[in-house]
Amino acid sequence: MASPRTLPAMTWTPDDFEALRPMGWRDDAPAALALAALPRAAVARVVGQHRNAYVVATTLDEARRVQPPAAWTRPRFRAEDRAVVGDWVLLDAKGEAITTLLPRHALLRRAAAGEHYQQQPIAANIDFVLVVTGLDGDFNPRRIERYLLLVQASGAQPVLVLSKADLAGELAADAAGLLAPLVEAGFPLHIVNGKDAASVAVLAPYLGPGRSCVLVGSSGAGKSTLTNTLLGRQKMKTAEVREADSRGRHTTTSRVLIPLPQGGCLIDTPGMRELKLVGEEDLADKVFEDIEALASRCRFRDCAHLNEPGCAVREALEAGALDEARWAHYVKLRDERDAAATTLAQRRNEAKQAPKGTRPKPGGKDKFGRR
Ligand SMILES: Nc1nc2c(ncn2[C@@H]2O[C@H](COP(=O)(O)OP(=O)(O)OP(=O)(O)O)[C@@H](O)[C@H]2O)c(=O)[nH]1
Numbered sequence: 478m479a480s481p482r483t484l485p486a487m488t489w490t491p492d493d494f495e496a497l498r499p500m501g502w503r504d505d506a507p508a509a510l511a512l513a514a515l516p517r518a519a520v521a522r523v524v525g526q527h528r529n530a531y532v533v534a535t536t537l538d539e540a541r542r543v544q545p546p547a548a549w550t551r552p553r554f555r556a557e558d559r560a561v562v563g564d565w566v567l568l569d570a571k572g573e574a575i576t577t578l579l580p581r582h583a584l585l586r587r588a589a590a591g592e593h594y595q596q597q598p599i600a601a602n603i604d605f606v607l608v609v610t611g612l613d614g615d616f617n618p619r620r621i622e623r624y625l626l627l628v629q630a631s632g633a634q635p636v637l638v639l640s641k642a643d644l645a646g647e648l649a650a651d652a653a654g655l656l657a658p659l660v661e662a663g664f665p666l667h668i669v670n671g672k673d674a675a676s677v678a679v680l681a682p683y684l685g686p687g688r689s690c691v692l693v694g695s696s697g698a699g700k701s702t703l704t705n706t707l708l709g710r711q712k713m714k715t716a717e718v719r720e721a722d723s724r725g726r727h728t729t730t731s732r733v734l735i736p737l738p739q740g741g742c743l744i745d746t747p748g749m750r751e752l753k754l755v756g757e758e759d760l761a762d763k764v765f766e767d768i769e770a771l772a773s774r775c776r777f778r779d780c781a782h783l784n785e786p787g788c789a790v791r792e793a794l795e796a797g798a799l800d801e802a803r804w805a806h807y808v809k810l811r812d813e814r815d816a817a818a819t820t821l822a823q824r825r826n827e828a829k830q831a832p833k834g835t836r837p838k839p840g841g842k843d844k845f846g847r848r
């Protein structure tokens with residue numbers, strides 16, 4: 478067997494990845510495995526995004542602006558095939574442009590706001606999604622359910638973080654009760670004061686070497702405050718919420734990946750106004766498993782849960798075992814998911830019928846052997 482010294486310079490060596498580890502590089506991740514099929518090049522992580530450029534890092538102390546491949550700027554190019562914060566990419570020889578997007582192990586996305594259906598990626602290669610909700614006027618179990626559906630579809634694990642425990646008063650005790658079905662479904666829940674390092678230490682299991690965590694939640698929820706406390710310095714700008722309704726002022730304006738001193742990294746994101754479902758969410762996947770289990774016990778398989786005899790859902794609602802607001806939200810999300818799924822199926826059909834040359838060959842594989 479050839480010793481590493483005699484290998485040609487075109488082959489990857491373990492040293493190529495040392496500088497990437499503090500930024501979350503993992504040798505067992507799809508990005509790493511894909512490299513075997515590719516010529517040696519500089520690997521970088523996307524740490525920031527601007528309208529026409531990306532900010533990438535190849536080492537901890539050096540971030541630079543690079544251009545995307547020309548194909549990504551074409552309007553018909555699928556948004557989810559462009560790099561997003563957290564992605565691993567290969568750079569050209571000059572280190573000025575991205576040449577290749579490496580395969581991901583998780584992708585958080587939503588449908589973009591507006592009339593036209595489009596998927597919008599939020600963060601890639603993440604292990605945990607911290608869904609941050611303030612224990613002030615921001616607290617809303619319905620919004621948390623919506624977040625959880627998107628996170629469950631991402632491949633990353635959701636963690637519920639209720640911030641502003643120090644301001645919460647009675648809500649701190651009530652909140653856990655209001656989220657009981659989600660806690661029973663197994664979602665971890667932490668109530669913290671985001672300004673206090675000792676309090677946020679409960680989040681340690683989600684951080685550390687090789688782990689990437691993204692913070693999501695509405696503006697003013699306390700994502701950047703939490704980021705600063707976990708980082709141990711005031712890197713991100715934060716701003717007071719409006720007193721009347723606890724709404725934030727959209728202080729963070731772009732997504733940013735920040736390596737942590739304890740290893741691993743955090744992605745801080747701007748507060749999201751709208752969280753539309755993509756159409757691929759599974760409502761029975763923990764978030765509404767209680768309701769789906771109930772519905773399966775109705776006498777009629779096609780029960781509409783209106784006034785059919787033997788309706789387990791109606792019985793639970795009447796007995797107070799199922800919360801009316803949670804049920805109504807389930808119905809709303811189910812209909813929204815179904816409508817998005819129909820649009821998505823139409824899109825895929827149209828893409829299949831598009832004229833030759835505008836789409837990849839049917840059954841063709843990309844350079845990683847993916848279809
Ligand atoms: N008392 C208290 N205040 C907090 C806590 N977390 C956040 N805040 C305050 O809430 C306000 C909003 O916090 P940010 O961290 O800027 O919120 P954000 O989620 O990053 O908001 P956007 O960047 O707009 O999306 C700031 O005034 C913070 O000081 C907390 O746990 N306790």
Ligand SMILES: [Mg+2]
Nearest residue numbers: 700701728729
């Ligand atoms: Mg912020």
Ligand SMILES: [Zn+2]
Nearest residue numbers: 775780782788
């Ligand atoms: Zn029923």
